[in-house]
Amino acid sequence: MRALRTPFALLLTMAACSGRSAPPAAPPADDAAPPTIAEAVAFYARQPRYLQPVPYTPVPAGLPDLRAETCGLCHQEIYAEWRVSTHARAWTDDAQFQAELEKSRTGRDVSWMCVNCHTPLVNQLPKLVAGLRDERLDQPIYVDNPDFDAALQQDAITCATCHVRDGVVLGPYGDTNAPHPTRRDPSLSTSAVCTQCHQATATFPELTLACVFDTGREVAEGPYGAEGYTCQQCHMPAVDRPLMTDGTPVRATRRHWFGGSLIPKHPRFEGEVAPLRAVYPEGLAATWGPLPASVAPGEPVEVRFEGRNAAAGHMLPTGDPERYILLRASAVGPDGKTLGEREVRLGRVFEWHPTVRELSDNRLKPREARSWTLVFPAPAQGPVTLRLEASKWRISPENMAYHNLEGRYVAGRTFIDTATTLPVQASASAPKQAEQREKQERPGP
Ligand code: HEC
Ligand code: HEC
Ligand code: HEC
Ligand code: HEC
Ligand code: HEC
Numbered sequence: 001m002r003a004l005r006t007p008f009a010l011l012l013t014m015a016a017c018s019g020r021s022a023p024p025a026a027p028p029a030d031d032a033a034p035p036t037i038a039e040a041v042a043f044y045a046r047q048p049r050y051l052q053p054v055p056y057t058p059v060p061a062g063l064p065d066l067r068a069e070t071c072g073l074c075h076q077e078i079y080a081e082w083r084v085s086t087h088a089r090a091w092t093d094d095a096q097f098q099a100e101l102e103k104s105r106t107g108r109d110v111s112w113m114c115v116n117c118h119t120p121l122v123n124q125l126p127k128l129v130a131g132l133r134d135e136r137l138d139q140p141i142y143v144d145n146p147d148f149d150a151a152l153q154q155d156a157i158t159c160a161t162c163h164v165r166d167g168v169v170l171g172p173y174g175d176t177n178a179p180h181p182t183r184r185d186p187s188l189s190t191s192a193v194c195t196q197c198h199q200a201t202a203t204f205p206e207l208t209l210a211c212v213f214d215t216g217r218e219v220a221e222g223p224y225g226a227e228g229y230t231c232q233q234c235h236m237p238a239v240d241r242p243l244m245t246d247g248t249p250v251r252a253t254r255r256h257w258f259g260g261s262l263i264p265k266h267p268r269f270e271g272e273v274a275p276l277r278a279v280y281p282e283g284l285a286a287t288w289g290p291l292p293a294s295v296a297p298g299e300p301v302e303v304r305f306e307g308r309n310a311a312a313g314h315m316l317p318t319g320d321p322e323r324y325i326l327l328r329a330s331a332v333g334p335d336g337k338t339l340g341e342r343e344v345r346l347g348r349v350f351e352w353h354p355t356v357r358e359l360s361d362n363r364l365k366p367r368e369a370r371s372w373t374l375v376f377p378a379p380a381q382g383p384v385t386l387r388l389e390a391s392k393w394r395i396s397p398e399n400m401a402y403h404n405l406e407g408r409y410v411a412g413r414t415f416i417d418t419a420t421t422l423p424v425q426a427s428a429s430a431p432k433q434a435e436q437r438e439k440q441e442r443p444g445p
Contacts, residue, residue, distance in 0.1 A: 035130030035143040043131055050200035050211060051113055056122035056147055057160065058167040060180040066123060066160040067152055074179075074244050079159075081256035084272040087157035089265040090118045095408040096395060108138035110207055117197045120161050124153040138207055162193055173251065176243070191216060194231040198319065203356050210356045212321045212348075218314035222366040229313050235259060237279060255279075261317070261392055264410050282415045283312035284346075284364070286327055286390050289371060294423040295378040301422075305329045305388060306371040307346065309364035316364040317392065321350055322399065328389045329372070331422075333379040340376025382424025390416035 044052045059066055068088070072079025082088055092098060097118060105111045112129050119125065126148045133139035152158065163170050167181065174184025187193055199216030203209075219225050236254035243251060259280035264273040289304030307327045309316040317323035324347025331339040349359040364370065378384065393412030395403075400411045 035141050037128065037130075037143060037146070039130035040128035040143050043129055048202070049196060050202070051116060053116045053122045053125060053128075054120045054161055055165065057164050060164060060167050060169055062180045065152070066121075066149070066158070066164060068155045068158045068160075071159045076245050077241065078243075078253075078256045082159065082258075084269070084276070085256065085258040086260065086265060087258055088155065089269070090156035091154060093156075093269075094118075094265050095405050096403060099403040099405065108207065109140055110138050110204075110209060112140045112142075113137070113209075117200075119153050119156055120197070121152065121158070123147050123149050123160075124155070124158075126150075126153070136206075137204060157197075162188070189230070189232065191219065191231045194235075198231070205355045208352050208354075208356055210321070210350070212358075213319055215314045215318045218318060218366070222313065224313035224366055231313075234280075234311075234313055261323075261394070263392065263394055263413050266408065267410055270410075277415075281311040283309060283316045284325055284327070284390055284392075284416070285310035286388050286416050286418075288329075288386065288388065288420065291386070291420070291422060294382070294425040295384065296426065297378055297380045297424055299378050300375065301331070301378050301384075302373055302375050303329075303331075303386065304371045304373055305342075306369055307344065307364065307390075308369035309366055313366055315366075317347060318363075320394065321348055322395050323347060323393065324396075325390060325392045328387075329374045330387045330389075331374060331376040332385045332387065334381060334383060335379075337379075339379060339384065340374055342372060342374045344372055378424055380424075383421040384424060385419050385421055387419050388416060389414060389418075 057066070064070060068079060068082060072083075090097065097114075101111050101114055104114060112127075115125060122128070122145065125145050127142040128145045129140040130143045131141045133141060152160075169178065169180050169182045170185035170188060171182050172184065172186075172188050174182070176182055195216035198213050200211040200213045202211045215231075219229065219231065232254055235258050236256065238252060238254055240250050241253055242248040243253065257276055257279070259276045262273055262277055262280060264270045285308045287306050287308075289306060291303055292301075295301045305327075307325075312318065317325060324345055326343060326345055328341065328343040330341035333339050346363055348361045348363065351357045351359055374386075376384075391412050391414040395405075395409070395411050397411055400406065400409065403409075405411075
């Protein structure tokens with residue numbers, strides 16, 4: 001729709017997420033004329049960046065539609081990569097999202113905020129917001145969107161989200177010979193293309209709602225930011241290849257898997273996500289501290305174990321407030337009896353009612369290492385098996401049950417499970433360095 005083009009394009013130049021929006025200038029009253037598309041354009045223009053959808057775009061000349069599958073007819077490999085990414089799964093394939101979206105519609109409706117990031121293009125929204133009743137964010141006044149494309153909505157965070165503006169395909173090169181209009185966009189090679197969604201912090205106390213995506217700032221203000229890292233360097237590994245599987249020249253390109261936690265969004269996606277674990281490192285490295293060569297029967301034993309944010313450029317975990325990591329150390333006797341165990345939870349804890357409040361945050365900063373002590377009595381006979389396990393979670397098993405997600409969602413996965421043995425000897429020897437374990441560690445900065 002031509003009328004939408006110019007105003008929505010202007011939004012692109014607006015500052016990134018900066019907290020609460022200014023109150024709308026003139027929301028349509030209940031008894032006023034029906035809401036219009038022009039009012040929707042003006043409404044979104046007044047919102048902070050994270051509450052704006054990506055502007056409406058016409059289909060680029062030479063292409064039948066904006067759908068990822070259409071781009072994939074030519075860009076086969078990139079399409080196949082994107083297809084397994086969490087971005088492609090951010091709509092109906094994400095059962096947790098759908099459950100929360102449904103709840104966010106009942107009574108007080110804040111669902112319009114959610115869809116701006118999960119189905120971000122205006123072309124993907126069945127309804128647009130033309131204003132708010134009583135200036136309340138949970139009282140949107142909707143107008144039907146004449147440009148809604150239901151198939152494109154299924155694509156969630158699709159190619160066009162990052163690549164199409166005003167009917168032009170934005171790319172990193174500018175010297176290509178494509179069957180569609182192209183323009184070089186240098187911002188595609190910076191973190192800005194990611195932080196439009198991955199950087200959004202705001203609290204809406206009256207809605208018991210908070211946006212706590214601080215990943216952009218965590219990178220920028222940490223050691224990786226100082227070294228000039230972008231999100232793409234870690235999440236879109238570089239590879240030389242042609243843009244199409246036949247005929248076009250080899251170029252410096254990037255993978256489109258956008259791998260992160262690599263917890264599949266549905267049990268049936270495990271098979272397609274598993275191979276990516278060889279490509280992307282786990283954020284956490286876990287090791288034992290120096291271990292004694294042996295321990296004396298019946299004596300109290302004290303060993304240290306360490307968790308380190310070895311590979312994530314941001315907090316570990318980052319993003320969603322419900323994410324956490326469990327690191328568990330245990331000592332087991334030869335009879336299988338647990339002699340001692342210690343479990344550490346790394347994450348944030350929020351209180352959501354009556355108001356949103358962060359109660360604690362013990363996540364690991366980029367490259368931060370922390371250690372804890374495991375204490376247990378040595379058994380009469382050895383050996384003792386020392387186990388170190390780590391798992392990461394999108395959602396707790398309790399909340400999984402609360403949302404009724406069993407069988408439709410994957411709460412988390414175990415990514416470290418190691419065992420080492422400690423002999424029990426009458427005369428315990430002096431502590432020695434655990435050379436093998438030290439070797440596993442990468443040299444720290
Ligand atoms: C239009 C909004 C948007 C943009 C732009 C965006 N993302 Fe995302 N990203 C999301 C949403 C929403 C999710 C979560 C989807 C879900 O879980 O259903 C997500 C998930 C992720 C994940 C988590 C994967 C996982 O499951 O652990 C990674 C990693 C990621 N994005 C990286 C990036 C990078 C890198 C960029 C820039 C090149 C980027 N994103 C741009 C919205 C966006
Ligand atoms: C979340 C944002 C995002 C999505 C979704 C996305 N891309 Fe990209 N794409 C990028 C970024 C960023 C680059 C540039 C990376 C660089 O050079 O730094 C890129 C680069 C490209 C390139 C140039 C070659 C290369 O890899 O650098 C092509 C072609 C491309 N994308 C096609 C697609 C297609 C087709 C889809 C959908 C199947 C898609 N992209 C989905 C962000 C995205
Ligand atoms: C009919 C085949 C075809 C379709 C469909 C197609 N492309 Fe392309 N695209 C090409 C070719 C060919 C090139 C240029 C290859 C080269 O010169 O290396 C290209 C180049 C690109 C570039 C790089 C532009 C630059 O100069 O940086 C991007 C990004 C891109 N396409 C994204 C997309 C997206 C997104 C879609 C879907 C909306 C899409 N393409 C649909 C064939 C296609
Ligand atoms: C130095 C490499 C590095 C950089 C830079 C980086 N990431 Fe990550 N990121 C990781 C790793 C490794 C993980 C996997 C963490 C884990 O084990 O779950 C991850 C995970 C994520 C996740 C999933 C949530 C989680 O904690 O698992 C999101 C979302 C994400 N990154 C977004 C971004 C965005 C956005 C940027 C840029 C602002 C960025 N990352 C920069 C390495 C990096
Ligand atoms: C500012 C953009 C933005 C808005 C607005 C937004 N989300 Fe998200 N959402 C994201 C990003 C980015 C992620 C991925 C973060 C991560 O993986 O850590 C995500 C992930 C999720 C997830 C998956 C969590 C996980 O750990 O896999 C759910 C569920 C979700 N969002 C629900 C919602 C709901 C419900 C709303 C509206 C009340 C909403 N989101 C609004 C950007 C947004």
